[in-house]
Amino acid sequence: MNPYSDFSFPWFDAFLLWLSGTELRAFFYRFEDFDWLFVFAHVASAAVLLGSILIVDLRIIGVTREISLRKLAVLALPWSVGGAIVALLSGAVMLLFDPIAVGVHTYFLPKMALILLGLLNALAFHRFINLEAAETPNAGARFAGALSIALWVGVFLCASLNGAERISSTSHAELSR
Numbered sequence: 001m002n003p004y005s006d007f008s009f010p011w012f013d014a015f016l017l018w019l020s021g022t023e024l025r026a027f028f029y030r031f032e033d034f035d036w037l038f039v040f041a042h043v044a045s046a047a048v049l050l051g052s053i054l055i056v057d058l059r060i061i062g063v064t065r066e067i068s069l070r071k072l073a074v075l076a077l078p079w080s081v082g083g084a085i086v087a088l089l090s091g092a093v094m095l096l097f098d099p100i101a102v103g104v105h106t107y108f109l110p111k112m113a114l115i116l117l118g119l120l121n122a123l124a125f126h127r128f129i130n131l132e133a134a135e136t137p138n139a140g141a142r143f144a145g146a147l148s149i150a151l152w153v154g155v156f157l158c159a160s161l162n163g164a165e166r167i168s169s170t171s172h173a174e175l176s177r
């Protein structure tokens with residue numbers, strides 16, 4: 001069902017079709033005139049998440065070691081968590097406004113996969129390495145920090161690719177032949 005490329009999974013297409021007909025979608029459709037507000041909340045919260053997590057990740061991989069990682073994390077991480085919560089909720093509402101139009105973008109599923117990996121990486125860091133141990137950069141912490149930067153930048157790349165994806169005039173011409 002992907003009009004932009006050959007990338008599509010039948011099970012996900014079926015899910016999007018099902019989601020389009022749910023009561024939940026009908027409920028959120030009433031707020032569609034305010035979609036700009038959700039886009040604003042989404043982009044702003046995503047920016048807060050990326051900015052705040054970048055500061056902590058850069059310190060974890062060894063940049064500006066004179067600043068205490070624990071103090072930096074106390075300031076930045078609540079913003080990362082808040083940003084992630086608002087981005088996930090507003091993103092879900094934006095999907096519900098038009099499940100098929102949003103979900104068929106080529107980089108929608110890759111974006112969801114990278115978000116999941118980013119969240120799992122953050123949980124694994126706090127479970128297995130933790131901030132005290134990472135105060136002095138070590139191999140495990142550096143790896144988790146670099147991976148975190150790569151995953152969240154990847155989420156933004158996928159989001160931008162989705163936002164910029166258009167059906168080209170050439171494919172219109174091919175379809176109408």
Ligand code: HEM
Nearest residue numbers: 046084087088091092094095102115155156159160162163
């Ligand atoms: C922490 C997680 C997320 C981050 C960091 C994030 C980031 C972004 C960014 C930066 C944009 C703007 C892209 C542009 O228009 O150039 C965007 C757009 C968008 N995001 Fe997210 N997002 C996240 C989660 C989600 C989720 C969970 C969903 C849906 C379930 C979602 C759905 C959308 C939609 C519908 C757009 C509008 C562009 C499009 O049609 O794809 N996002 N996101």
